[in-house]
Amino acid sequence: MEVTQEIIERIVRDVLAQGFGRKSCQAGLPPPSVSPSPRDPFQTSVGVSNRHVHLSRADMDSLFGPGSELHRKKAMKQPGQFAAEETVTIRGPKGELRKVRVLGPLRRDTQVEVSVADGYTLGIAPPLRMSGQLDGSPGIEIVGPHGSVQRGYGTIVALRHIHMLPETAAQLGLRNGEAVDVEIGGARGGVMGGVVVRVADASAYEMHVDVEEANAFGLKNDDLVRIRKR
């Protein structure tokens, strides 16, 4: 068989259609979810992050009292991480958000993670950053039951990312910090570009997105998505 450009183009279209898993997607008619093989190692689940705060020991002391401790409300999928019973108010130049959950355990540096819409409510424009990359990020006031702190930096919109163990990364041929695309099914499906791979010991294989990303793609906790290497 002679392979013409037409045949190649057809193959490309077929590959694209398969890759997107949305062949049957019609306007207004949500297709069935992407259902790759249960053993597909590129398939991972989604964890949706609402706005939250990580606190340093010093800020914990200021907000909840000297020597105070966080109380575990619910374990997160990432080993050792948990949502605490404790909440705070965060206050910007334009507005405030109440009952913002504190995540434990305590960290070296305080960090506030909000959505783009939260930034408008607060009156600040937090940059899109990986956790811990706080240079030049806007400050914020945090108010707790014992007192308040005015942070000079540390408010970010979290860059979407995928946690995985070193052995998973090795199996998938991915490196820590590498950007991948993620295919998402459903009526609001598509491809999320620039999803960062985070490789660490004691991590659970899971993609983290914020609430706006989840809603925009029709995603809920534990939904399945598929990594596509670039």
Next chain:
Amino acid sequence: MEVTQEIIERIVRDVLAQGFGRKSCQAGLPPPSVSPSPRDPFQTSVGVSNRHVHLSRADMDSLFGPGSELHRKKAMKQPGQFAAEETVTIRGPKGELRKVRVLGPLRRDTQVEVSVADGYTLGIAPPLRMSGQLDGSPGIEIVGPHGSVQRGYGTIVALRHIHMLPETAAQLGLRNGEAVDVEIGGARGGVMGGVVVRVADASAYEMHVDVEEANAFGLKNDDLVRIRKR
């Protein structure tokens, strides 16, 4: 030249890389915006829709008084459409949203368009629908300065769509109601699947997304994106 599977796979990868326009995207480093040729007919601009209400004559009478008229605050890009000075409160079983903008002119049927997050605030789960497709959608209470109405249906999350003239659709080879993919650049870029083409006389070439979709993809009004046929 013999065309092997390897060659075809390379072509597929090249096509994918070109199609996505994000070859240079690195984690944490926003790439330059997608910058297709200024004459690329598949390139269109973005209009971000915040929550809003379309009112029927009867509901306008109930909310703002018999024979009342909408007052034009700002023209929309779609010819004849405008944001009105008038706002209402919408109230669901769990909560309410104030200062929701009314869009004019009046329509045959009242329709309330909210985000997924707004649905949680209100305590309802509006379906993803094209404008006017209201069957089985949840009701809502609308409160105006003159009175209130309890709608039995009509609350939706708008399905993202692209307005265009018949001649634009003909040029692009697209039909009314057809679903396309849309490529978006930037650090939160990717591909929006299932974007519906709306062909009508007296329309402006523009893609409409809601606030959560805009924030999730890092889009603002008038940003440029590119249609990709399926």
